[in-house]
Amino acid sequence: MSSSVVVAMDGPSGSGKSSTSRGVARRLGLRYLDTGAQFRAITLWMLRHDVDIHDPAAVAAQAETPVLVSGTDPAAPTITVDGDDVADPIRSAEVTAAVSPVATVPAVRTRLLELQRSIIADALAAGTGIVVEGRDIGSVVWPDAAVKLYLTADAAARAARRTAENGSGSAAATEADLLRRDAIDSSRTTAPLVVPDGAVHLDTTPYGLDEVIDRVVAIVERESVGS
Numbered sequence: 001m002s003s004s005v006v007v008a009m010d011g012p013s014g015s016g017k018s019s020t021s022r023g024v025a026r027r028l029g030l031r032y033l034d035t036g037a038q039f040r041a042i043t044l045w046m047l048r049h050d051v052d053i054h055d056p057a058a059v060a061a062q063a064e065t066p067v068l069v070s071g072t073d074p075a076a077p078t079i080t081v082d083g084d085d086v087a088d089p090i091r092s093a094e095v096t097a098a099v100s101p102v103a104t105v106p107a108v109r110t111r112l113l114e115l116q117r118s119i120i121a122d123a124l125a126a127g128t129g130i131v132v133e134g135r136d137i138g139s140v141v142w143p144d145a146a147v148k149l150y151l152t153a154d155a156a157a158r159a160a161r162r163t164a165e166n167g168s169g170s171a172a173a174t175e176a177d178l179l180r181r182d183a184i185d186s187s188r189t190t191a192p193l194v195v196p197d198g199a200v201h202l203d204t205t206p207y208g209l210d211e212v213i214d215r216v217v218a219i220v221e222r223e224s225v226g227s
């Protein structure tokens with residue numbers, strides 16, 4: 001396997017993208033980029049600056065303003081906005097509720113697309129591969145990725161995982177929230193959530209996290225031969 005492989009990991013909320021990507025990156029000595037955290041960080045900035053997140057023109061007008069920095073060590077990924085560590089506040093219910101409308105704004109997507117491509121290019125220039133996870137990585141951000149994965153799981157399993165992770169809330173409410181976000185993410189006109197051409201589809205419902213990581217590592221080693 002080449003050390004400069006790009007692994008594109010897409011799929012809906014709770015399918016296991018973040019935990020699987022981090023585990024695979026650690027195992028294979030690759031960098032790790034959570035693009036959802038970037039969409040969450042820009043959303044948090046909009047909320048903190050009283051931008052009406054349901055007004056696409058208002059969001060677009062500020063899309064270039066926040067300074068976003070993503071740390072790509074899979075053992076300790078970081079995200080800052082205007083120099084502030086926002087790793088915790090970007091997971092709040094308020095941001096979770098607001099992120100899909102912000103992520104539909106083309107100016108936001110263009111801004112983050114440039115940032116994501118520059119982070120991937122930096123990793124490759126440094127001779128390091130990277131696992132990048134999100135909704136449009138294999139379809140839009142890096143269609144030439146040597147390895148493309150599309151993770152899914154049953155909605156009930158995804159909601160149960162998220163509820164356990166949050167440590168509170170009802171699984172039914174969590175499932176309704178993630179189905180609502182899936183619908184927005186899948187129906188938007190710019191970079192919708194799709195199964196990218198050439199992606200390996202992995203349904204993680206029956207597998208524990210370690211088993212999914214083992215399977216993905218095997219797929220990366222198989223698919224990236226010669227890249």
Ligand SMILES: Nc1ncnc2c1ncn2[C@@H]1O[C@H](COP(=O)(O)OP(=O)(O)O)[C@@H](O)[C@H]1O
Nearest residue numbers: 013014015016017018019161165204207208209
């Ligand atoms: N295969 C799996 N089996 C059980 N739990 C899992 C599995 N994959 C991930 N999880 C857990 O489910 C939750 C959501 O996973 P995460 O990686 O954040 O998903 P995503 O990034 O797709 O939203 C986390 O608490 C994670 O530890």
Ligand SMILES: Nc1ccn([C@H]2C[C@H](O)[C@@H](COP(=O)(O)OP(=O)(O)O)O2)c(=O)n1
Nearest residue numbers: 013014035036037039099103134135136181
């Ligand atoms: N490449 C990406 C990544 C995330 N998004 C959007 C869609 C998601 O609802 C939000 C948040 O993504 P995130 O991966 O943090 O969401 P979950 O961990 O699945 O709850 O961002 C996107 O549109 N494109």
